[in-house]
Amino acid sequence: MVTIMKKSNTEISFFLSLFVSILSxxxxxxxxxxxxQNSSGQSQVDFSKYIAVGNSLTAGFADGGLYLxxxxxxxxxxxxxxxxxxxGGEFMSPFFAEEQSNGSGYIRLKGFVNDLPVTENVTDKLxxxxxxxxxxxxxxxxxxxxxxxxxxGMRLDMAFVAGVGSVYGNSYFERLLxxxxxxxxxxxxxxTTKGHTFFSFWLGNNDVLGYATNGAYHDPNDPTTALxxxxxxxxxxxxxxxxxxxxxxxxxxxxIPDVTVVPYFNTVTTARLEAGVSAATQGQFSKIYITTSNGxxxxxxxxxxxxxxPADTLGKAxxxxxxxxxxxxxxxxxxxxDKFVLDRDEVMEITTHIETLNxxxxxxxENKELALADAHDYLHLVKNGLTLSGIDISxxxxxxxxxxxxxxxxxxxGNAIMANLFIDxxxxxxxxxxxxxxxxxxxxxxxx
Amino acid sequence: MSALYIQALTNNAMKRILFSILLAGPSLLFGQGSQVxxxxxxxxGMSGAGSALFVDESSIFYNPGALSKMEGNAVSVGGSAVxxxxxxxxxxxxDTYHTKFQIxxxxxxxxxxxxKESWWKxxxxxxxxxxxxxxxxxxxxxRYELNSLQLRAIYIQPTLSFKLxxxxxxxxxxxxxxxxxxxxRSLPVFFADGSPGQAQLSGTGTGMGFxxxxxYHLDNEVAISLSYRSKVVTKLKDGDAKFTVPxxxxxxxxxxxxxxxxxxxxxxxxxxxxxxxxKVDIAVDGTFIGYDVYKSLDFDYKDNTPVLQDTHQPKxxxxxxxxxxxxxxxxxxxxxxxxxxxxxxxxxxxxxxSPETPDNNRIMGSAGFTYNISDKWDITGAYVxxxxxxxxxxxxxxxxxxxxxxxxxxxxxSLTYKW
Numbered sequence: 001m002v003t004i005m006k007k008s009n010t011e012i013s014f015f016l017s018l019f020v021s022i023l024s025x026x027x028x029x030x031x032x033x034x035x036x037q038n039s040s041g042q043s044q045v046d047f048s049k050y051i052a053v054g055n056s057l058t059a060g061f062a063d064g065g066l067y068l069x070x071x072x073x074x075x076x077x078x079x080x081x082x083x084x085x086x087x088g089g090e091f092m093s094p095f096f097a098e099e100q101s102n103g104s105g106y107i108r109l110k111g112f113v114n115d116l117p118v119t120e121n122v123t124d125k126l127x128x129x130x131x132x133x134x135x136x137x138x139x140x141x142x143x144x145x146x147x148x149x150x151x152x153g154m155r156l157d158m159a160f161v162a163g164v165g166s167v168y169g170n171s172y173f174e175r176l177l178x179x180x181x182x183x184x185x186x187x188x189x190x191x192t193t194k195g196h197t198f199f200s201f202w203l204g205n206n207d208v209l210g211y212a213t214n215g216a217y218h219d220p221n222d223p224t225t226a227l228x229x230x231x232x233x234x235x236x237x238x239x240x241x242x243x244x245x246x247x248x249x250x251x252x253x254x255x256i257p258d259v260t261v262v263p264y265f266n267t268v269t270t271a272r273l274e275a276g277v278s279a280a281t282q283g284q285f286s287k288i289y290i291t292t293s294n295g296x297x298x299x300x301x302x303x304x305x306x307x308x309x310p311a312d313t314l315g316k317a318x319x320x321x322x323x324x325x326x327x328x329x330x331x332x333x334x335x336x337x338d339k340f341v342l343d344r345d346e347v348m349e350i351t352t353h354i355e356t357l358n359x360x361x362x363x364x365x366e367n368k369e370l371a372l373a374d375a376h377d378y379l380h381l382v383k384n385g386l387t388l389s390g391i392d393i394s395x396x397x398x399x400x401x402x403x404x405x406x407x408x409x410x411x412x413x414g415n416a417i418m419a420n421l422f423i424d425x426x427x428x429x430x431x432x433x434x435x436x437x438x439x440x441x442x443x444x445x446x447x448x
Numbered sequence: 449m450s451a452l453y454i455q456a457l458t459n460n461a462m463k464r465i466l467f468s469i470l471l472a473g474p475s476l477l478f479g480q481g482s483q484v485x486x487x488x489x490x491x492x493g494m495s496g497a498g499s500a501l502f503v504d505e506s507s508i509f510y511n512p513g514a515l516s517k518m519e520g521n522a523v524s525v526g527g528s529a530v531x532x533x534x535x536x537x538x539x540x541x542x543d544t545y546h547t548k549f550q551i552x553x554x555x556x557x558x559x560x561x562x563x564k565e566s567w568w569k570x571x572x573x574x575x576x577x578x579x580x581x582x583x584x585x586x587x588x589x590x591r592y593e594l595n596s597l598q599l600r601a602i603y604i605q606p607t608l609s610f611k612l613x614x615x616x617x618x619x620x621x622x623x624x625x626x627x628x629x630x631x632x633r634s635l636p637v638f639f640a641d642g643s644p645g646q647a648q649l650s651g652t653g654t655g656m657g658f659x660x661x662x663x664y665h666l667d668n669e670v671a672i673s674l675s676y677r678s679k680v681v682t683k684l685k686d687g688d689a690k691f692t693v694p695x696x697x698x699x700x701x702x703x704x705x706x707x708x709x710x711x712x713x714x715x716x717x718x719x720x721x722x723x724x725x726x727k728v729d730i731a732v733d734g735t736f737i738g739y740d741v742y743k744s745l746d747f748d749y750k751d752n753t754p755v756l757q758d759t760h761q762p763k764x765x766x767x768x769x770x771x772x773x774x775x776x777x778x779x780x781x782x783x784x785x786x787x788x789x790x791x792x793x794x795x796x797x798x799x800x801x802s803p804e805t806p807d808n809n810r811i812m813g814s815a816g817f818t819y820n821i822s823d824k825w826d827i828t829g830a831y832v833x834x835x836x837x838x839x840x841x842x843x844x845x846x847x848x849x850x851x852x853x854x855x856x857x858x859x860x861x862s863l864t865y866k867w
Contacts, residue, residue, distance in 0.1 A: 029855065030533060030535040031544060032851060032853065085542060109696070112697075386847065389589055389593075389846060389847060390592030390636075390845075390846035390847070392636075420540075435542035436538065436540035438541060438543065440588075440634075443643075444636060445638065446638050446639070446694075447638060447639070447697055448640070448695065
């Protein structure tokens with residue numbers, strides 16, 4: 001009996017030690033040893049100095065303004081953070097200071113009245129240092145070295161024009177230039193002299209968008225409403241990329257999204273306007289009349305109205321020099337001015353033009369062996385609706401999660417999605433291992 | 449045209465464009481991922497094999513048919529500490545996220561009644577055949593699918609068993625189930641500080657089913673066990689649904705109640721045991737689990753809004769099989785040592801793998817012992833380790849892409865008193 005007990009005790013202690021060893025060996029949480037990382041090893045791309053060339057989208061413009069939170073969530077800044085693990089360096093941006101964090105000011109959602117969004121202007125903590133001779137705001141200067149070179153409103157055709165950075169030109173570009181440079185520096189020269197090793201380039205949107213948001217009406221007094229002609233676009237685009245790729249430098253370029261994929265043009269629809277008119281006039285009026293290049297006609301569902309459509313002018317007496325009648329926009333004799341509608345022919349014109357410009361972008365990218373982020377195609381997918389990480393993504397105003405309150409620029413979540421589009425493009429082209437970003441870390445539209 | 453007109457126009461122009469955020473169905477599931485069979489600590493030591501080998505009070509769970517072959521009576525109380533840790537890495541990302549470390553404690557109580565060496569035996573089992581807790585937190589890529597989930601199903605099973613011959617016995621039990629669930633997930637509506645909203649669903653439900661078994665052994669102690677556990681449909685009624693959302697959309701997310709049905713699958717088990725030597729027994733068990741009962745998960749909210757709609761979420765589970773083998777070594781009168789291993793095929797199709805049960809085929813290994821302290825008292829211990837193999841999936845419902853991997857550790861201990 002004693003021997004049996006003794007034997008048992010030995011076995012028990014052996015067993016207990018086995019237990020303990022199982023516990024200590026395997027108690028750690030599971031991990032992924034080599035998680036589908038590209039096996040080709042170190043990439044040939046030098047990410048040590050990344051610059052981002054572009055317009056408002058690159059700058060992080062959102063909710064109708066440029067402000068610190070939007071700047072911090074700009075897609076190039078998200079990309080730069082992801083580049084750190086593959087040799088990326090510091091990435092400086094012209095951030096507004098904390099005490100001026102609301103920058104140019106922006107709009108936020110104040111609430112819903114009868115299920116309708118009501119916005120209000122944010123007017124505190126602005127970075128406005130004064131007014132230009134043409135009574136436009138000038139912003140607190142930021143003239144340190146930067147790598148996010150995004151300038152809201154920048155167009156390819158204006159990138160080569162000296163004086164755009166003056167107080168008479170683009171205030172966001174003027175902000176980035178020392179006083180001795182504002183009259184002489186071009187954006188092209190500004191962007192190509194930073195000593196970069198890698199670049200992203202997303203210009204061209206405003207060469208179409210300015211024209212489109214003005215109802216495809218080129219205001220002779222406003223060069224930002226011009227449509228950049230395709231031949232000129234191709235020359236300037238090629239020149240810009242030539243300079244950026246000099247010395248075999250690599251980069252990523254992006255296509256121009258279709259104007260019809262943004263909430264700015266697909267929220268206020270003909271049907272909604274008609275329903276509103278019918279309800280407000282007890283059925284006395286039910287149609288919208290528009291001016292097109294082919295004359296006056298009733299609006300159809302192929303005609304697009306901007307998000308900022310001034311509904312309060314409908315039915316008024318004298319608008320835009322037509323003295324004949326009241327009922328602006330509601331009767332054939334007093335149609336809407338051309339600039340308040342993107343009629344179907346104009347939509348066709350713009351869509352075709354964007355395709356032409358995108359073909360230029362694609363062929364330049366191919367010739368120069370650049371990565372291509374096809375924002376045009378991707379935003380068409382978004383327009384049809386996607387579910388990413390449990391979030392419904394679409395081109396719907398506010399609820400689509402991608403577009404901010406201005407209906408054109410991206411939310412932080414939209415920027416994260418865009419960053420992944422760029423990262424995927426770069427990884428595909430150069431066999432690099434830039435990690436993608438978790439889009440659920442970023443907010444969409446803030447609700448009160 | 450007045451200001452009133454303008455207001456009316458604007459209203460109509462933009463009405464009904466807002467909030468098509470559909471609250472995708474939270475996927476509640478007493479599924480395989482949460483199924484760790486720790487009811488009997490002896491069987492746990494052999495990775496779940498042993499339904500034919502062990503004829504004792506835990507037969508109430510493993511095979512009610514074997515119960516009447518017990519000579520005397522016994523009561524046993526067991527518990528185990530299931531440590532379930534999953535990892536997730538989103539496709540293309542460098543970041544790995546883990547579920548928080550927590551221990552979920554399944555327990556079991558088995559007791560028998562009846563005359564000694566009789567042709568019948570009665571018993572009562574209270575045990576937790578399904579259940580678990582998983583907490584991914586609010587800062588991971590799947591936060592809009594799940595933050596955390598706690599599940600528990602408690603089965604209460606009165607049982608009767610009869611010997612038809614000395615070698616062949618049958619038995620059956622009635623199962624009454626109490627199910628508890630508590631889950632939370634983030635909602636993509638954002639507060640002023642950029643943080644998302646949250647939905648919390650909790651409730652209890654009940655269900656009924658049965659457990660049948662037959663046990664046959666030869667004189668040379670080769671034994672065969674057949675058992676069937678029916679499905680148990682747990683009906684959750686008037687669970688609480690609470691939403692934390694910005695004030696401006698609070699009306700769209702009313703705090704309300706919900707009903708849901710959770711089918712717990714049926715299983716059919718075949719077990720065989722045979723001696724290799726007077727001291728060593730081998731037990732093999734194969735289990736077929738009728739997971740195809742889990743076709744979809746439907747949620748019925750009491751108060752619906754354009755945002756908060758009843759949901760129908762396809763699950764499309766398939767029937768699954770598990771095989772387990774164990775060895776039992778009687779070192780003497782006082783100590784038995786055992787070890788086992790098993791393989792479990794997942795019932796979950798790739799696109800329907802979800803963070804509450806990031807399932808895949810799994811392997812397990814185990815070790816255990818029983819020590820007879822005295823004629824009256826036994827103590828049994830076991831340790832099982834399961835590895836759910838890594839699986840890269842794109843969720844059919846959320847679009848979340850990534851790889852899951854899970855380790856489960858479960859030490860268990862039970863104490864038996866015999867009379």
